[in-house]
Amino acid sequence: GHRNALLSLVCCAIASPLLAQQPLKTLLVGVDHRTVTSLDGNWHYLVDQPPARALYAPDGKVNDKTYALNTHPNIDSGPHNAEYDFATAPTLKVPGDWNTQDPTLFRYEGVIWYQRDFGFEPKPNTRTFLHIGAANYKSFVWVNQKRICDHEGGFTPFDCEVTAALKPGNNFVVIAVDSTREVDGIPSVGIDWFNYGGLTRDVSLVTVPMQFIDDYDIHLKHGSTFSAADATTLTGYVHVVGATAGTPVTLRIPEAGVDTTLKTDADGRAPFEVKASKLELWSHETPKLYKVELASGSGDQQDKLTDDIGFRDIRVDGTRILLNGKAIFLQGVNEHAEAPYRTGRVCTDEDVKNIFGFLKDMNANFVRLAHYPHDERMEREADRDGIMIWSEIPLWQHISFDKPEVYAKATYMLNEMIRRDRDKASVILWSVSNETPNNPTRTQFLTNLANEARRLDPTRPITSAIIGPHAKGNEMVENDPLTNAxxxxxxxxxxxxxxxxxxxxxxxxxxxPQKPILISEFGAEAKQGNHGGKDQRWTEEQQVNVYEHQFVMINKIPQVRGLIPWILMDFRSPTRNIPKLQDGFNRKGLISEDGKKKQAFYLFQKTYKEHSVGKA
Ligand code: GCB
Known part of the structure; x- marks a missing residue:
């Protein structure tokens, strides 16, 4: 029988006082490095206006017998039978949010049904998964009228097995995506960004043998101390779904002299520890990636893939952050997944190239991907470019921290985030939250979540962005107990x-606290092209003035190890309603949404070039 991919993780979960978590379903790692059948392109769509009666029955249950059937209205004969037709419906591009593709959908928050046909020839002894890079916020999936899976969470990938639903020749898939915000969602209803809906990332079909590699973790051994000279041991695991005990798995890293055959245990897991000949460690200056070749099984049951992985050590030592044993200072910036120039959700190579162009121009070595996991292309580019990343799940401000089911969702998202990106050298920090209210329920929730993150990945430091305290006179005292976690x-x-x-x-x-501190948000709004005195709100001059005084303050805090101004680019937020100044955008960007640099951009460019603020 088929074994749950993460069973081994789930069974050992420390019993949380909140709630046992749901097991992660199969989630394929490295899909962008596999041969897949892309389902990107044009999908037909139909709007299911709230209260979305095609999707939700009056009792709240999901309807399987409406648009999911993809039937067509009788034209010539028989009684009239359907009030919808995908075949003649307009199309949306996948990947892509719906809001920026159809002006009538710009402010639409609700359910949209997507449909597309595809040809397929099933091969015996294989399994096929529909891989969805991300869909915001809930998805319901049918293939050839069969309900396949549901998913909640707008920024993480998921895989749905479609093997039994596929047939030779023509097939079709229907996905209903619901972008409605919910009080018990993650994030919840109040957000300061635009709630772009839809199939916002790549969609593909992945065919694998009956036994296949779904997950792997290959990293530099993370001992209690680190010495660059001794850093030649790689460790981790490869997991093979459906493997019986003793199934061979080969791990080859030719450039590092690694060529070894591992054996899976009864759970399909092949843990390993191997010596590499000599490793060039990944860093901002030397973003070295190694070709890692994995293969399991043999003959037509062989599964293999090649990934590009960097090896490095990241740890905290007192109030310092050490990369490969060397103290580093993070010259960073925040960024939302808002596409430069065109606006909308980042989902293309071009979007990513534009963002990294700005980061390099700014002399940044670090980016906080706020406030949710971004397109995987971001981590890939960062791996190649030597840009370090803070990756976060969308626990933003007010969340239903008192609800066990919300904790279960949070752990699920955390799992999905770590699973996708644990092999990316660029990711140096996992963040479990942003600006949450300081109360015992939230502190317990986030302390448990931080521990869960450590259990899933003991090799990376855990962080969160905290807000408060307010100044008492000139004193600002950070005494939020969450810092302990x-x-x-x-x-x-x-x-x-x-x-x-x-x-x-x-x-x-x-x-x-006597811990490494990152000033994870600071800044001011300015409308690009608006000039005036340094004390005049909304001018580029005042934005620069705010930052210059911030630098004076920050330079007096000895444990600051990084600057992360808010934010690289202006981004859409429907809560920003000052006409002519905001016009639906948060204007704290160093660059406008159409790519024009404000004066503050050049201030950071110079500051980072000269390393004039902060010490490693
Ligand atoms: C914050 C939030 C961020 C907002 C920003 C702002 O503290 O973390 O999501 O966009 O402030 O501009 O108010």
Missing amino acids: LDVVGQNEYVGWYEGRPEDADNIKWTL
């Missing part, structure tokens, strides 16, 4: 914008 503390603060005047920052005295 973190390895690296992200401190957000908006002195000079939401709080006080820019120059007030000069005199502020911070008390912060």
